[in-house]
Amino acid sequence: MPNASDKEIINRWKRNTQPLRLAVYETKKELGIIFKRTYTKREYIIDNEIFLNTDFEITSYKELLPTFTIHELLKQSGYEPIPIDSVQLLHKIDSKDIPVLSILDKFQPTPSINIRKIDYSAVYQKLVDGCNEVSLKFTFSKDEHKRVHSMLVQTDQGQEDILISKENQYKNPFNQLSTEKRIFSVLQPLFKQLHESGFILDEVSFKEELSSSIKSWKSCGFSISRIHGTNYRTGNEKGSSNSQQNHENSKNNKNKKQEYHALEQYYKLLGVTPSSSRDAVTRAYRAQAKKFHPDTIQGKNLDDEFIEFATLKFKNIQQAYSEICVARNWT
Known part of the structure; x- marks a missing residue:
């Protein structure tokens, strides 16, 4: 059975939308009276307050130690697992096993990695329950070093800025299909929550418009209502009067299509x-x-x-x- 600390951590992390920071810190001691030898002890800390040993077992948390493992706490809170295989490796040097933190050592002077949130169901439920309209704004940005995809969810109940992905331009070249797959996997629990709460949502048209914005790297927004269905809007658009007219025509056609799908839902x-x-x-x-x-x-x-x-x-x-x-x- 979970104790008070388990429940506190899970409830807080469920509502959280940002990655959790896993960092390593060192304590150094000198051993020996005559021949002194420096001994370095490494431990982990996650979310600035949960301490772990090198086997990722919780060793300290406020007054009451959680009964769940750190892996179970992350899983129940919607976070991906700690990439243990990538973090803790053993290198053999002169027939001796020497622990090496291959990933964390690259982030000097404060070695750390981020644990990504992968399930936002609890966040969506808090925002959608009891409201009549949901506004989504997607921002796609890139520079010579990184690509960032984020989503701002706004309702009567509040707002949350969700970081969907942050990737290195050199290590992970842009791939349209994998990017869409990642974004839609984050959106699927939101679609489910909207349908359960009585919102009118045409997922097919929604995904078509979002895919187009991802491909062109343009910010876009959606307004989803219980009454009027889904409205789509783009951001940072520039062009001639002809292109603007084409966009208006496309928008009108899309609105007609959305109205048709909304009526289908009413009949159903x-x-x-x-x-x-x-x-x-x-x-x-x-x-x-x-x-x-x-x-x-x-x-x-x-x-x-x-x-x-x-x-x-x-x-x-x-x-x-x-x-x-x-x-x-x-x-």
């Missing part, structure tokens, strides 16, 4: 099709609304979580019927 929610008659749509709406109406739910001794779900479902059903009526000019 009511269990009807675009070819269904007005009477069929109205009957379906009334049946669904009755099932999730607050008057139907109250008094059944249901838990608060289901009541909250039913209330949100009822609002989405009302919205779906209203939007279909507007689209088909039913007054």
Whole structure:
């Protein structure tokens, strides 16, 4: 069973969006009375407060030592594993095993590496729950040394700046497919959270627009709403009036496509099709609304979580019927 320290670390790291810094520090002692020999002891520290020995076992943390290993704490908090094989190696010199920290030694005078966050589910849940609109801004930048991909998530509940990747230009040449794969893997839990919270999201169009921005290295943004679906906007665009007009035409076509996909979601929610008659749509709406109406739910001794779900479902059903009526000019 986890103790108080386990829970504290996991909850804090779950909400964290930045890499954790794993650093090594040295303590030197002189051994011997006549023939003195300098002895160097190396240990690790992660997140500025958790101390580890050379086997990555936790040796110190405030007052209460966690019961979970550092690897389990990282896993449950959404972080990638410590790259032990890359950090701690044994080199044989004159038939003696000498520990060498191959990666950390390159970061003198303060040797350290970053442990990357790979699962942001808890962060997305905190930001999306209870809000009506989510704004995403993607920034792609590069210079002669590095490439950086980041995403700013803004909602009524707050905002978080998420570092998706930071790569060396020389060691890791740009690859469109691998970059998209990394970004979409970070986004997938967000898509899931948005769908569960009743947002209208056309993932296909979203990914098409984002891929285009990644390829052209242009910042872009998306506004995702429960009511209006997904709007797309680019940043730092320059060009002639013709190119601007082309972009506007493309944007209009995209908006029409998004509206069509939004209507598809509304029909699906009511269990009807675009070819269904007005009477069929109205009957379906009334049946669904009755099932999730607050008057139907109250008094059944249901838990608060289901009541909250039913209330949100009822609002989405009302919205779906209203939007279909507007689209088909039913007054």
